[in-house]
Amino acid sequence: MHMNLGTGSHRIASGLRRLFVLGAASALLALSLSACGGSDDDIDRGPTTISLNAKLNGVYWDPDESRLYVTDDSANNIRSWDGDKNFPVFAPLPPAPTSGATLGQLTRTTDGTFYTTRFGFGTDGAVIAVTKDGKAVNLSGTDALRRRIGITTTPDGGLIDGWFIKGASGAVSELSVSGDKAVEREIITGLGKPVGLAVAGDQLFVNDQNTGSILSYSLSQVRKQPATLAQGKLLATFTTLDGIDLMTAAPDGSLFFGGSGGRLFRIDAKGETSVLASGWPKMMGVAYDAANRRLFVAVAAAAADAGSQASVRILPVN
Incomplete structure (x- = not known):
């Protein structure tokens, strides 16, 4: 025992x-x-609101760095998110013209260079390049009359931007950059006001704010032979009250975008539209973090609320 x-x-x-x-x-x-x-x-998948003293426009999520970057009109710079509540300055941009900073979408190529646009109000339209060490320059060779908002990258490292001239039609161009110079070649013409651009695989998505249309094109085909508004595949139509703005795409081709109407939309890979949020102030840039299935949205300060601030809102996407 x-x-x-x-x-x-x-x-x-x-x-x-x-x-x-x-x-x-x-x-x-x-x-x-x-x-x-x-x-x-x-990982904060939200829903979370991070308020900051800024005038936000473009938003970019870098999957390699796991870091969010935003453009700030009020300070004419690019800021990065520290993962908590702060957005320190990543890079100051070249001096803003008299028409203002008017920054648009933000994107990044595989060599680490950021690109953003200046709307310019018909006198100061531009494309800005910012190296990964924070050196910024206005690219020469682009027409300052063109009012630019959207810009995005392609899977092979190319750049696509959208622009319009008031009183005339707008277009989407392929942007070829060599050093500090750039050349735009139109690949989609006859648009009204192309604002949001996104690419997923061979699909190039364009939203035309004037008509409220979301269109899809074959990127390889429009590179070979420029297309028109009428040749695009219509995915959805929204009202002028929705005021659709900048957009982003998930790897499967799902699209996310908001607008001045205060609603955040998704068009899934099957073409079905849903509302992810409503009742928000005006939304500009959006960015999707595929690894953590969350969306970052740049939201303007509520105009009716004195002292209110802009915000970045994090929303889970399932």
Whole structure:
């Protein structure tokens, strides 16, 4: 009897030691994953509102850095999110013209260069390049009469921008950059006011704010042979009250965008439209974090509320 009790106690003690070792190893693994960003526990999927003193426009989520960048009209710069509540300056931009900063969408190519646009009100339209170390320059060779808002990258590292001239039609162009110079070649013509641009695979998406239309084109085809408004595949139509603005695409081709009407929309890969949020102030840029299935939305300060601030809102996407 004594021997049996001793053997049982030995087995229990050995089991406890194994459990302790396994538990300690698991704790160390969890700590390591958390430190490397491998745990979802510290990822804010929202809904969250981060208020900041800024005039927001473009928004870009960098999946390699796991970092959000925004353009700020009020300070004429690009800011980055620290993952909590702050947006320190990443890079000041070239001095704003007399028409104002008027920044548009923000995108980034594989070499780490950011690109954003200036609307310019028909006198100061431009494209700005910002290197990964924060050096900014206005690209020469682009027509200052063109009012630019949207700009996006393509899977092969190209750049697409949209523009219009007041009283005339608008277009989407492929932007070829060499050093500090750029050349625009029209690939879609006959548009009214192309604002939002997005690319997923071979699909090039354009929203025309004048008509409220969301259109889809084959990127490879329009590169070979320029298309017109009428040749685009119509995905959805919205009202002028919706005021659809900048948009982004998920890898499967789902589109996300908001507008001046205070509603946030999704068009899924099947072409079905849904409202993700409503009752918000005016929305401009949107960015999608595919790894964590969340959306970042740049929301303007509520005009009717004295002292209100702009915000970045985080929304889970399931």
